[in-house]
Amino acid sequence: MNPKAKAQNGAFTKPTYNYWTEDELNILFTHPELSAKAMVELLPGRTAEAISCKRKSEGRWNHPERVLCAVCHQRPVWAECTKAAKMLLCKGCYLDEQEKRVAEANRHNALRQSEFKLRKRLEKQNKTV
Numbered sequence: 001m002n003p004k005a006k007a008q009n010g011a012f013t014k015p016t017y018n019y020w021t022e023d024e025l026n027i028l029f030t031h032p033e034l035s036a037k038a039m040v041e042l043l044p045g046r047t048a049e050a051i052s053c054k055r056k057s058e059g060r061w062n063h064p065e066r067v068l069c070a071v072c073h074q075r076p077v078w079a080e081c082t083k084a085a086k087m088l089l090c091k092g093c094y095l096d097e098q099e100k101r102v103a104e105a106n107r108h109n110a111l112r113q114s115e116f117k118l119r120k121r122l123e124k125q126n127k128t129v
């Protein structure tokens with residue numbers, strides 16, 4: 001509603017805009033995965049349109065210091081590390097994930113090398129026969 005709209009008696013009406021409180025913003029930015037309709041239950045007094053409008057102006061995902069880890073949901077995202085912030089992971093979960101990835105890459109590499117060696121051995125056998 002237009003805040004400068006005149007009431008019937010000619011007086012200016014009070015603006016109806018309710019400013020977002022810090023608690024509301026924290027709730028909004030700690031649940032970027034939820035849709036605006038789902039957020040209505042968490043933010044009483046806010047409509048889905050108001051929530052999506054606020055997300056458009058403030059950004060939905062780029063608040064790593066407010067967002068909780070996507071894995072443990074307990075610790076804030078490691079904002080200093082851009083990779084961890086992009087993955088929405090806290091420091092511990094990010095380091096666990098990186099260790100897992102390195103271990104998986106090593107496993108894959110060993111498998112690839114053994115396949116290569118087997119293929120070369122078979123090629124050598126075929127040449128000699």
Ligand SMILES: [Zn+2]
Nearest residue numbers: 069072090093
């Ligand atoms: Zn975590």
